[in-house]
Amino acid sequence: MRYKSIVVQPYDKDFSEIKLPLRERLESIFYLPIVWKMPKKMPTSAYNPERNQFLGSYFLRDLLSEKGTGDIVLGIVPYDLYEPDLNFVFGVASPYTKTAVISTYRLHNSFYGLPEEYSVFLDRTTKEAVHEIGHTLGLGHCPNPECVMHFSNSIYDTDRKSYYFCPVCYEKVKRELGIK
Ligand SMILES: [Zn+2]
Ligand SMILES: [Zn+2]
Incomplete structure (x- = not known):
């Protein structure tokens, strides 16, 4: 078995409002146990003060410390992420390190000046995570x-x-994970 579990590593807050349903959804799609870790502090070196954003790809390396054999690691960040040539990114991932990160910053209705809606936020976060x-x-x-x-532009x-x-x-997905 090449894959053992999906480790979810929240940053700065525990995302308890979406934790249970997101776990269940990920489990039902990937058939892997979800290990939800305690929140970790944001890496200050990823912060770009000129842009007031964090460098997404920085987290792909930062998350390696949470990764055991056979793990996929997904970071969840409540702040805005960017890549050098892009204004912002919803997330970044690497098939080589098997690490990924998503930002929930632009997934809130309130970011677009609309009233906050829990189910919309949960669905968007699920989509970016999957x-x-x-x-x-x-x-x-x-x-x-x-x-x-x-691709979400x-x-x-x-x-x-x-x-x-x-x-x-x-x-x-099923071939890669060995799901029948
Ligand atoms: Zn993509
Ligand atoms: Zn498709």
């Missing part, structure tokens, strides 16, 4: 706009897609 875990498993972006592996793209893989992508 998407980045998909990348750690080697999946690329999918042309199907309803597939969770469709904006929150509209995220809202249009589901948190499930399309049949083509789920075949790849």
Whole structure:
């Protein structure tokens, strides 16, 4: 067995409001146990004061300290993330390190000046989490706009897609994970 568990590492807060349903959803899609860790402090070296954002790819290395053999590690950050050529990123992942990070900063309705809605926030967070875990498993972006592996350029793209893989992508996931 190549994969043992999905480790979720929250930063700065424990995300207790979404912890239970997100765990269940990830378990039911990936058939792996979810290990939800205690929150860890934000790495100050990832912070860019000029942009007031954190460098997403920094976390791919930072999370290696949480990774045991056969683990996929997903970091959850409540602040905004960026990459050098991009204004912002919802998340980043690497199939080589099997680490990924998502930001919940732009997943809140309040970010767009709308009233906060729990189920919307939970669904968006699930979609970004499943998407980045998909990348750690080697999946690329999918042309199907309803597939969770469709690229999200904006929150509209995220809202249009589901948190499930399309049949083509789920075949790849199952093959990689050894799910029958
Ligand atoms: Zn992607
Ligand atoms: Zn797909």
